[in-house]
Amino acid sequence: MRPPSLRRRTPRGLPLRAVAPNVVTALALCAGLTGIRYAISADWEAAVTMIMIAGVLDGLDGTVARLVRGESRFGAELDSLSDAISFGVSPALILYLWSLKEAPRLGWACALVFAVFCALRLARFNAAIDVGAQPHKSAGFLTGVPAPLGAGLAMLPLYLTFWTGEPLFRNPAVVLPWVAIIALLMISSVATFSWSSLRLRNHIRFEALAVVVLLGAALISAPWHTLTALCVVYLAMLPFSITSYRRVRRLREAAQPGVPPSPDASSAPGHADR
Template sequence: MPPAIDRGLSFRAFLPNAVTALALCFGLTGIRFGFAGDWEKALASIIIAGVLDGLDGRIARMLRAQSKFGAELDSLSDNIAFGTAPALIIFFWSLREAPKFGWTVSLALAVCCALRLARYNARIDADEQPHKSAGFNTGVPAPAGAGLAFVPILLWLISDNALFRSWTLVMPWTLFVAALMISSLPTYSWSSIRIRRSWRIFALAGVALLGAALINEPWITLLLICLTYLASVPMSMAAYAKVKRRRASQTVGGQSLP
């Protein structure tokens, strides 16, 4: 029997992996700008990495090009772009001034991001995933965690107030964000968002306005997005509790009486 001919990697499978690799490059570029003290470009690099991370999976599903290789590459890219890079940027921006434990707290952010991704990968084929089956994430996703970790930097860029750069403020905030990433809190995912048909035109107008705001006032807009997401966490917990109660009542109602 003649050996199988290696026809190489199709463009359909190559495209989403290329987007993931590009996100990884922007994450590493954010580290480079952080070393140079160019904080605006450092944040911009991580934000672009987040946009690309949101695109690669959708491109893969659209092209039906999901693969084990792509999933592993995506996890590696997320770990560097949203764990290692933000941890280093925050350390050189503020936490290196801490007399003790500054580096430890930066490590906590990076390690918690890695643990969150490892937990996600370990459960990806599990049959029992209550949060995912209801359209929720478990804990704060890595890109959202990176955005929340940058809230003090955004406040500093907007106000130029040295208070927001103080390690006494940045250290507990960083630990709080790290805890959110490895928590078991149900948080909203894109799959849980449904836009009514009558609201679609308004949603498109809102996206256009959001794009204009990002161009004109990027740091204020990003801060508002981060704070809105943080405020949605209690709402997502309440929404998931409602789903659990509905499921429990359906289970009890579906049981046959003796």
């Protein structure tokens, strides 16, 4: 029998690599909640900036988890809760305090719809994690608009007001239907492009890096103009994503009639798909 000093001890507590991505997620949640604080103070640009920071951190936590091999069920649940608040509740309250409160009943109902639909989207995502056949996912597409992008799109009237100064974009008659449309897109079955499924060819990697640098410079020098342009480009891509998915589906049905597509190794759900 081994002496007590040589016996293998069972490790206790969580390893540091499992905590690191959760810290990033918690910071994203703090940024989303801080956006509400700035909205209460009527500091609208700071409020929107906090939501953008939350979006960046939300994209980083999954990357950090994969790099340190710190994926966990706890982290996935915390990420969903953070997303529901940062990209559902916070943008809804910011938009309500900024514009929708001028139409109290319909405005509050619209804010509620946006927040609840965001939560429903995240619940649908979590429910589908263990589902074997996910046609959109296996084909490299997402189902509906992800929550971070939905929050960014919903705040498009804010971007337009910041750089144009036009009061029309703050009118509840404009903001209310716009927010409702984005909420419907989040829970819809529309096929949208998945950035995590994109693969760059070797000969265009330098050009892609240059585009990222230019985009970063544009966000720093003219953030509201750039965010407006990004929203317009994303919305303009929706018809192409729908058409592309239909083409992929027809090809699969022709190759294997009556057989549902099975997910491949690259179809595992990730943080960007929420």
